[in-house]
Amino acid sequence: MPRKTTKKLIDKNGIRADGRKPEELRPTKIEAGVIRNADGSAYIEQGKNKILAGVYGPKEVHPKHLTLLDRALLRCRYHMAPFSVEERKSPAPSRREQELSKVITWAIEPSIFLEQFPRTSIDVFIEVLQANGGTRCAGITAASVALADAGIPMRDLVTACAAGKVEGHLVLDLMDVEDKMGEADLPLALMPNLNAITLLQMDGGLTTDEFERVINLALTGCKQIHTLQKEALKARYIAVKKAVEKQ
Amino acid sequence: MTRLPTFYENKQLVTPGDLLAEGNYVAGENAYNEDDKIYSTQLGLVDYEERKVHVVALRALYIPYIEDTVIGKVVDVGFSGWMLDINAPYLAMLRASDVLDRPFKPQKNDLSSIFNIGDLIIAKVVAYDRTRDPLLTVGEPSLGKITRGQIVEVTPTKIPRLIGRQGSMISMLKRETGCHITLGQNGLVLVSGKTLEDERLAIMAIHKIDQEAHTSGLTDRITKMILKEKGGVKHAQKDD
Amino acid sequence: MTQIIIPYITQKQIAESISNGKRLDGRGLTDYREIQVEAGIIESAEGSARVRLGKTEVLVGIKIEVGEPFSDIPNEGVLTVNAELVPLASPTFETGPPGQEAIELARVVDRGIRESKAIAVEKLCAIPGKKVFIIFIDIYVLNHDGNLIDASALAALAALLNTKMFKYQVKDGEIEMKPGYTQLPIRNHPIAVTLAKINEKLIVDPELGEEQVMDTRLTMAIENDGKICAMQKGGSGYFTTQQILEATRIAQEKSIELRKLMVKG
16 A cells, blocks of 8 residues: 655755755666576666566567568567555556557667577567666666677667656656656667667656756766666676686 | 777777777677777677777677587477577578488488487588578588587687687596587587586586686686596595 | 477486486485575565575565455455566566466465465454455566476565565544554465476476476475475376375475575564
């Protein structure tokens, strides 16, 4: 049963309900190679978000009639565990999960050299174990790391972050209560080295000027998360090297 | 001549999308060129040659090449041949005609008596282009059905490290564990020893090489580890 | 569900090895793989636990909702178990509603908890006949390397022991939340032990390859005092009476070992 909250989202000093400043990202940690069976995998914690991503492929397409003759078929599935939210969510895919699955697939597609694997499928599974706002962005971030972990050739990683407006302030990385009660939420995904935006959605109302500033805010968030993605991929190899050098 | 800008040191770790070089460079393996900029497509170690940049991938798929020796598992038996899982994005095909040329006449339409689902085969890739599935052959003396041993999976890009400079690593492994070791370019390794313990030791060493392939002094470390493990076992046997 | 094909020579080795009293990974016939239990890792759940059994990994989340009781037991809370074999856990798991494997898993875990009366459901009644608490046990398999039943049952029990319910009072026929939490009332710790039969030998905790090769399997849920409260034979092979009794003896022994891993609270 949800508890009601009537606290202000941003206090008079500009500090948010969880203690952050408006342009501050939630504490984020990313780990690659966490699911043994998957060809590639990653886990992300962002504030209270806990999300797993697993990749299978490229492999033969099932069902066969979906096969594309000139490239790989990318299928991303976004799914939430029943216990990931305050009120238990039925395991059956909701309309929201179906929409997000589609949007996430579009966000990631441009980054993969799909033409190198015609007649195959690449399946990406995003499982949200605990949710607190911004899960589609965190999911994309983890999925991209999982794809690199699988050794699938990519033009760039894809990094995602949301920004928006809450009680008049422009803020970065909205958590759930800010998304629900704020004025605008704008999730964005980016291929950082190519500076190409692959996902852009918005809920709420922003003036043109605010819109530009919010996008730039989201881009700075992406930059920070991108660094964490790279570190996550390199981490195992750096750790092994350090351990070996100690001997 | 001005030195063209590169952005990493040789053998540094890079990730997909990292800008490796700018200017008149050629993109080698696991790198691509866009507007005269060379980017990495993989997580790996960047390698700069004269004018070429390539990346040695740490995590990669197996893409079949002609002449590759691979270890595959039969997953389907048809009328004209077998389909094998060779750890690649595509299943590979072994034609009945490849095997039936030899002096051996099986029952008509009963190919499962030659190779059945679940059989492991050492084969060679004879044809592969992106328009059709890879084609295999077992028509050479060292190829054919595997009858004993255990299979280990490593990242395909680590196979050269398992071989070592002039075969130094693999000969050491064979010598110290007493096992017969066959390497598939597709990342599958067959280990066949006199005892399960010998095989387990070799498998342990192979896993370690897979994890530490990007470090130096590996051959010595692996040799030390094997001798230590063997010493431990000998000690236990002495106390009996 | 796509099939896992274990190489034929591996199948032979598994069987041969077991006939000689040892398993391919060096374990004895009645040894479990290394087990790690971590409770309380999902804050959005009222209780949670993750179990790693060898490479098998299962996460269980407990959610508590208010609902109507069953008409034939109007003064008891409701227990419901659901299992998701999410596709990222195995190349053989597909998207879609729970198939036979997921349903059997959920029902076997359910049986162990229900028949041992582990949860004091009579204490989960707020307004008799009208409002009771529904305990949702959601099993989420994260990596499948064999013996999902034991891993899931262990995770479910650990999650239940970790579960906190909000305090409440009943006012004018409505449930009102009060500050503070209580532990879910648990009075038994059922442990599931699964044995597989390979070449007439019984092995405990089959890993994936052994599961593909086994003739059949038997799961038993054992209560605190050693009583057997639930059983499930799975697969199409058969057991002799002797083997079943032997399996029971092993299961009771093993359940004591596994129960020690349970952390309260």
